[in-house]
Amino acid sequence: MALVPYEEGRALQDLRRPTATYRFAGRNVRIQQDWERHGVAAVVWDAAVVLSAYLEMGGIDLRDRSVIELGAGTGLLGIVATLL
Numbered sequence: 537m538a539l540v541p542y543e544e545g546r547a548l549q550d551l552r553r554p555t556a557t558y559r560f561a562g563r564n565v566r567i568q569q570d571w572e573r574h575g576v577a578a579v580v581w582d583a584a585v586v587l588s589a590y591l592e593m594g595g596i597d598l599r600d601r602s603v604i605e606l607g608a609g610t611g612l613l614g615i616v617a618t619l620l
Contacts, residue, residue, distance in 0.1 A: 551579040558585065560592050561619035567610045581609050588616040
């Protein structure tokens, strides 16, 4: 189970920022976002961040595996899987 903090009035504010930066697998990952031009597929969603964190914790062994990411927005999850 994951808990995503929610603040009244800020629900979509982070999705409208031009970039989102995360740290996974000892690397900084900076994603460009553009909600206004490309909509929901062009932002990093909380679900991608939570699943990336789960993968980093070693929940699934990705060594010598092929991974396909479908419908995960900007591709953060695929990037993290590659780094791991």
